[in-house]
Amino acid sequence: MQSKKYISIKQFCEKHDIEESFVLVLQEYELLQLQFKKQEAMVHYEELPLLEKMVRLHQELHINPEGLQVVNQLLQQVYQLQQEVTLLRQKLDLFDDL
Template sequence: MDTEKYIPVLHLCDLYQIEISFFKELNEEGLIELVSRQNSMYVHEDKLYKVERIIRIYRELNVNIEGIDVVLNLLEKVDKLQNEVNSMQSRLRLYEDDH
């Protein structure tokens, strides 16, 4: 494993002032993937945005782990719908420009 692309969970715990058990619960619920190497746990740097989003939901909205999963699914659906709206608006503009 190339540890350059992974962030130690203990570093994230210090950075965000959060217990390691929180990350373990997220992993158990399938919300994030922890990689274990040499008695340490890591998160891939590509997943840092999702980790930060989860922490904000947890702290700012006081949402429990199960609720975080629901919120993330809803946000994903909103993003998908927004992309569809943007695509439709672009197609509509093309149609309107032709007429």
């Protein structure tokens, strides 16, 4: 595990003014994956946008972790449907060219 690709949860929480326990709860709900290095929880940089989104939803809209799990699942479904629509439009364009 390269530490350059990870940020400590402690640093993240201090910057975003949240409790570390909140991030640990997000891991319990399988909303993100944490790595532990020398007893310190770390999050991969690729997971930061999702973590920041969950923090904003929690702070601004007061959504609890269970609600965040539902919101995340719905957002994933919307993203998949958008990809499917894009693919179908591309296929339709091929038929229009014939």
